[in-house]
Amino acid sequence: MLYYSLNHQSPKINFAEAAVKGQAPDKGLYFPEYIPTLPKEFINHIKSYSKEEIGFTIMKPYVAESIDNNTLQQIINETINFNFPLVKISENIASLELFHGPTLAFKDIGARFMSRCLGYFNRNNNKEITVLVATSGDTGGAVANGFLGVDGVNVVILYPSKKVSRVQELQLTTLGKNITALEVEGTFDDCQTMVKQAFSDNDLNKKLSLTSANSINVARWLPQQLYYFFAYQQWIENEAPIICVPSGNFGNICAGIVAHISGLPANHFIAACNANDVVPNYLQTEQYQPKAAVATISNAMDVGNPSNFIRIMQLFNHQFNQLKNKLSSVSVTDSNTKKTIHSIYKKYKYILDPHGAVAYKALEDYLKNKNEKGFILGTAHPVKFPETVEEVINQKIDIPKDVERLFNLKKESILMQADFKNLKEYLISK
Numbered sequence: 551m552l553y554y555s556l557n558h559q560s561p562k563i564n565f566a567e568a569a570v571k572g573q574a575p576d577k578g579l580y581f582p583e584y585i586p587t588l589p590k591e592f593i594n595h596i597k598s599y600s601k602e603e604i605g606f607t608i609m610k611p612y613v614a615e616s617i618d619n620n621t622l623q624q625i626i627n628e629t630i631n632f633n634f635p636l637v638k639i640s641e642n643i644a645s646l647e648l649f650h651g652p653t654l655a656f657k658d659i660g661a662r663f664m665s666r667c668l669g670y671f672n673r674n675n676n677k678e679i680t681v682l683v684a685t686s687g688d689t690g691g692a693v694a695n696g697f698l699g700v701d702g703v704n705v706v707i708l709y710p711s712k713k714v715s716r717v718q719e720l721q722l723t724t725l726g727k728n729i730t731a732l733e734v735e736g737t738f739d740d741c742q743t744m745v746k747q748a749f750s751d752n753d754l755n756k757k758l759s760l761t762s763a764n765s766i767n768v769a770r771w772l773p774q775q776l777y778y779f780f781a782y783q784q785w786i787e788n789e790a791p792i793i794c795v796p797s798g799n800f801g802n803i804c805a806g807i808v809a810h811i812s813g814l815p816a817n818h819f820i821a822a823c824n825a826n827d828v829v830p831n832y833l834q835t836e837q838y839q840p841k842a843a844v845a846t847i848s849n850a851m852d853v854g855n856p857s858n859f860i861r862i863m864q865l866f867n868h869q870f871n872q873l874k875n876k877l878s879s880v881s882v883t884d885s886n887t888k889k890t891i892h893s894i895y896k897k898y899k900y901i902l903d904p905h906g907a908v909a910y911k912a913l914e915d916y917l918k919n920k921n922e923k924g925f926i927l928g929t930a931h932p933v934k935f936p937e938t939v940e941e942v943i944n945q946k947i948d949i950p951k952d953v954e955r956l957f958n959l960k961k962e963s964i965l966m967q968a969d970f971k972n973l974k975e976y977l978i979s980k
């Protein structure tokens with residue numbers, strides 16, 4: 551399997567090179583040459599496979615000869631060594647809970663896979679790698695956790711000042727060692743832009759081996775397919791599900807659509823967005839107009855120009871009607887998000903986090919007057935957002951020990967204006 555750049559001006563490369571480079575030299579995103587088709591037998595008997603076997607079956611064609619079978623299996627086993635329960639909330643909606651990993655959000659899966667791959671690719675290399683990553687809230691902690699203490703890898707995280715939750719901020723600013731947090735006075739899009747500028751800056755690339763740990767990196771993006779298969783393993787209905795994904799940078803839902811093209815049964819996908827509604831608008835008007843991100847209570851989805859949308863377009867060969875057939879997208883206000891957290895807690899005693907609530911609302915509306923069933927992706931644990939959730943359900947939520955421990959640690963970050971010059975200066979001087 552080779553990967554080409556969606557800007558078509560860079561040579562094709564294998565998985566290892568794509569994972570190390572992150573972004574193509576022509577600034578395009580890497581994309582697999584083809585989407586493998588899974589045997590029918592595998593899908594029909596998915597319940598008889600272990601999570602580890604599913605992981606290997608899905609990832610092997612993408613990784614190909616870049617990692618030997620034993621090592622790949624070991625990387626997968628370590629990546630997914632926690633639970634992915636599909637929990638029924640209401641009559642027609644379940645949540646695939648993806649927040650049982652170390653940083654309590656789904657980003658752990660991609661980050662753990664990617665960090666282990668890079669550690670492996672760098673095993674005989676004396677040169678240090680610098681992993682640059684922009685975070686809207688959860689990526690930072692997951693990547694930091696995945697790379698903490700990994701030899702030869704430095705992690706530099708850019709996060710938007712005052713726009714992430716307290717738990718999110720502590721998770722990415724208190725680790726020390728090979729992890730540095732840059733607190734950017736701007737939005738997530740500003741952080742993402744600075745990171746992209748770094749990748750195309752000649753001086754920096756001469757001095758450092760830079761790579762990206764955002765979902766533009768294939769090693770972070772592609773393993774996200776796994777949990778759609780884990781959900782299907784637990785799906786007991788005859789009809790294929792409607793799958794609703796709380797979306798920001800659109801890496802997660804894009805991986806779900808890749809899984810579907812490979813053979814995963816799904817009747818429809820819904821990208822649930824907050825007030826950042828570039829994609830909902832696009833699906834209505836066929837005009838793609840990036841906007842400045844606005845801050846919401848589902849902050850990890852505050853993205854005004856989602857990087858991965860171009861990959862979704864590619865999956866549908868840029869055919870608008872085909873895309874619209876398979877994918878809907880809606881925007882949910884903060885007020886409706888809070889109402890949803892409140893009413894679902896009241897009716898079912900289930901606590902949604904703000905991101906899951908955006909998805910729940912979108913799926914509930916979609917299923918109205920339909921006989922279908924579906925699931926949302928529960929992308930983060932509600933304890934990451936106690937400020938919002940406790941106020942809405944009018945009750946304290948239990949804080950796990952690991953989170954409690956964070957409150958006693960000291961935040962360490964470097965404050966920086968949202969200007970690439972500052973990032974460059976910092977990286978050169980480091």
Ligand SMILES: *Cc1c(COP(=O)(O)O)cnc(C)c1O
Nearest residue numbers: 688798799800801802850929930
């Ligand atoms: C990152 C994140 C999202 C958005 O995922 P994308 O792949 O960027 O669309 C949704 N919910 C939570 C909790 C997140 O951390």
